[in-house]
Amino acid sequence: MPTPLGSHGPLPAFPAHCLPDWVRAFVTAVAEETQTPVDAAGCVALAALSTAAGGRAIVRVRGTYTEPVNLFTVVALPPASRKSAVFRALTSPILKVEAELAERIKPQIVEAELARSVVAGVAEKAKSKAIGTKGAPDALADASDAVAAIEEIKVPVLPQLVADDVTPERAASILCDQGGRLAVLSAEGGIFQILAGRYSGAPNFDLFLKGHAGDMLRVDRRDRTEHVESAILTLGLAVQPEVIREIATGPGFRGKGLLGRFLYALPESNIGTRNVDPDPVPQEVADTYAERLMRMVTHLFDWTDPQVLQLSPEADQTRLEYARALEPRLHPKLGDLGHMSDWAGKSVGAIIRIAALLHLADNPVDGYRTPIGADTMADAIEIGRYFTRHAEAAFDHMGADPETERARLVLEWIQRKKPARFTVREAFSGLPRGTFRRVADVLPTLELLEGYGWIALEPPPPRNPKGGRPPSPAYQVHPQISGPGA
Structure with a gap:
């Protein structure tokens, strides 16, 4: 049987064993109770830890190179996959502590x-x-002093850690009010339509680009201008798989660099094979998760200047070894990740952020006193490799690899015509004008289709002893397409 185009083989499951014990126990228990792939709970757990850190920590890697500690995660699951139940379980402690902070x-x-x-x-x-x-x-001076005294009294705002269905403009205002931190956590993909301009009529990515990098943000309001030195935004989303493909065609999503900032998970749906009587989450596991996550939020909430985390020499060496091995893979022509270098080029930074979150989850009170260890970095790299495999699948799903897209066009032509065999020249002529510049340009695409098993190159015919132009190479088509009933 031919292999589906762009298939990278079975995608790995989320490596929950790399999470701190209290997170791992809850993630696996939620996956069991909701009968969802562990990927969903694992990705939302990372978003929850990112929300808890809330921009109150940075990693000093070396020299002036630092990484903020926040993530953008998106997991794709079909309808009726119980995404909302997973989100509710993993994020409810954050909403609870948000309410407690408000009361305080x-x-x-x-x-x-x-x-x-x-x-x-x-x-x-x-x-x-x-x-x-x-x-x-004297009276004028007294009046001036009294007006100035009003401005000196600052009314605190109610803490808000999480937003859901929010416009970029409103999110920017909330983030400034909250001292530069905010998380958008949603079991739907509506935020992508909002970013594309559902309400404003024009795409607006500024907050989300700056909020991922931790850049300065300035918000101009009618009555005042506000800015934060470092805007830190967390995104944790669950969407339907077709949304992954749709966003790639949205104006600016790829060109502005937004797609390269997400950690993608495309787990295989288990609908139809679920246990209808699963084990519930043990109460002590749920209580421990809630207590530890709330403690992390509460302790970091009052920090104004962020904690500065350091890498141990061993952890930094582990990072360097991974980065050295990754670099050749980013080559635009020779590297297997060259077609998605906008994502892969940020993956080392994402791994550092993940390592910091794992470290803070184990050391929420005094994480800045102890450097991030090599074991924690190794766990983060394993999670990073998981996201790399899934990002390859996501970018293929989005049609980000031009060669795969051209192969898909050829395959669609073959499936439409259903020939038993065809020549390279026939393929060139049958495709829309402009798909390939020259007949010879079709050959790499046909070699790709042959590698997936859809076609097979025929042996070249004997050369005409009288000379002349050799015949165009011909390919046999797999019977699944050209056979009876195809």
């Missing part, structure tokens, strides 16, 4: 609003006095 800060909000009201009353009286004295210097 409400008295401060009431006090600040009362103080502003009192000072506003004083300012109003001082203003009236200044008007009554026709701008006497």
